[in-house]
Amino acid sequence: MIRPELAETLQAIAESVLPQAGLPLIVLDAFVDLPLEVSSATEDGELRFFARPPHTRWKAGFLPATHLSRLHVGLMEG
Numbered sequence: 001m002i003r004p005e006l007a008e009t010l011q012a013i014a015e016s017v018l019p020q021a022g023l024p025l026i027v028l029d030a031f032v033d034l035p036l037e038v039s040s041a042t043e044d045g046e047l048r049f050f051a052r053p054p055h056t057r058w059k060a061g062f063l064p065a066t067h068l069s070r071l072h073v074g075l076m077e078g
Contacts, residue, residue, distance in 0.1 A: 006049040029074040035066040
């Protein structure tokens with residue numbers, strides 16, 4: 001079972017809202033609500049967090065718990 005790190009998952013979610021190459025579209029702001037299976041483990045003495053979308057949309061008592069994640073990506077003034 002592949003367990004991508006939380007940072008990799010968040011990067012993939014943020015990149016998923018980018019327009020396809022060659023389209024005259026600019027994304028300034030995006031809100032994404034997505035259920036994620038989140039877990040943590042200690043590897044090489046470091047605490048690591050893992051997250052991925054659930055492998056099924058069906059809820060059952062034996063599946064890992066999912067957490068509703070909210071990601072807001074946008075430009076900052078600065």
